[in-house]
Amino acid sequence: MNTVPHAAPAPIASRPTMIEFRDVHKYYGDYHALRGINATIKAGEFFSLLGPSGCGKTTLLRTIAGFEDISSGAVLIDGKHMADVPANVRPTNMVFQSYAIFPHLTVEQNVGFGLRREGGTSAEKARRVEEALEMVGLKGYGKRAAHALSGGQRQRVALARALILKPKVLLLDEPLSALDKKMREQMQVELIRLQRQVGITFILVTHDQEEALVMSDRIAVMFEGQIAQLADPETLYRRPNSRQVANFIGVMNFLPARVLTEAAGRIAIDVQGLGQTEIDATQAPGAITGGETSVGFRPETLTMLYEGQTTTERETPGTIEEVVYYGDMTYYDVRLDGVDSPVRISMRNVFGRPVLDIGTRTRVAWSAGALVLFR
């Protein structure tokens, strides 16, 4: 994963609202594609719509652009109802999944396409095109034929073409999915840089949870036409509000659990294999109905204890069933004593720490603070 220097941005909650969905429904015939979307996206926010294919994320994005009519509800951009505003006059511009570079035009004709309708001299327009190209790192490429560009360069042309009109909102429909891994990671960093530079609202549609985590201020996780959870990346990762969200973002281990008592913001639970423990009420982000539930924990919140190592956390014995070596990391599947299925543990391969063999008896350290309780 890439790291990006974090400037201190204004807190999201205090910024003005840029986009508002009010109970948005969309039907395709009998198919209910969007099922009551309610959300607000703030000005200058890098917002992601994350979900598996067919969850409605692209449809939702296209309702902002004006390419899809909604069946009921309302979409507001900068406080204005968009019901009767066609796509070509909305203050949004889009970067398409296929980039949609006009193949019969040159790079500068592509980038300057949106300026055709604007006033100003041709010298002024040429200067804006040159600026836009420089912004995406394509200075000097203006005269090239658009079809002769590489995937990454097409992506940049599409960005420059959309940003040259200074839209209030930039819509990105899976813009990185056609690039190879290395290029994708490079573009992720550049997109974040670009968004900070121009300061406008970016809305990204992606099915890649890592991409969403790396780039976004906030993420809406969507399943079957509904937003399952809307939160910042860290909250989504650490406190997913359902097993579905937890499974979609990263790897999560689950163990059956039982709620014993619930009082004063503390919940006492009995977890299979781990025994009785107590967690904070904030560790149960979904509604708890009591009785049979499950707890989840990330592979990196567990630590394997080596011979003679001790821990201040709780520890549980188990047997290694599977070892997967990744170079910088090793993943172990460990069956804790008294548990039906193994849990996954990731260990960083720091210098001097041996990779253990299948069948080794081991002790696993865990802490109650890393657990998440699901209904």
Added chain:
Amino acid sequence: MKGQGLRLYAILYLIFLYAPIVLLPIFAFNDATIISFPLRGFTTKWFAALADLPTLHLALKNSLIIAVSSSVLATTLGIFAARASTRYEFPGKGGLMGLIMLPLVLPEVIVAMSLLMVLLGIGIDLAIWTVILGHTLICTPFAIAILSAAFQSLDKSLEEAAYDLGESKLSTFRLITLPLVMPGIISSLLISFTISLDEFIIAFFLAGSEPTLPVYIYSQLRFPKQIPAIMALGTILVALSVLLLTIAEYFRRRGLKKTGAKDTGGFL
């Protein structure tokens, strides 16, 4: 050897295909009225004779008017139909497109006869435009087939991108759609033109007193002394067809090169 048989087959096939056409110029330049070997000597008098045939000139003019009009009409209708069938969903689409494409397989003589009966029934005089009508009818399915392929290969998001960047639906069509389907439009015009130019049955039924080129050629076959001149005419037509296809292919390839699209096969 295995390849040998195939090669022989290919050679025989090409001879079968092109020998009759090669005979055209040979006899067109032969100094004899009778079409037979041995050749008698070189002459260009049959070509010169074409200049003195006013009925031929009339037929040629009629044919050109008809071919240009019906290819433009068929292509225009084809653009609308291809656009509708590739971009929009509407009830009865399958059946409607099937009915539009039906003349492709309908025997021409049936089409010609029913058109003739309808036209005579409502008391319309036969003229050039009635032939144009008939030719547009049979050319439109070809135009739709060619143009549908062109529209289908056009990425929908290109049009959305232009619309998103502030253009109207109409200017998007003019600036993006039209240039990108232009190779298809040229193909459609050309094929329609060729179909109309050598169409005989409909022209024979509907032309009235205005003969087209194929009708004229057919009528001249009754006069043996006219045959070498017909050969000369045929030679000119073959040369023109080859020239036309070469020009069209040149533009098609240039279009491909300009847009960087993959070559999916053309005429040549």
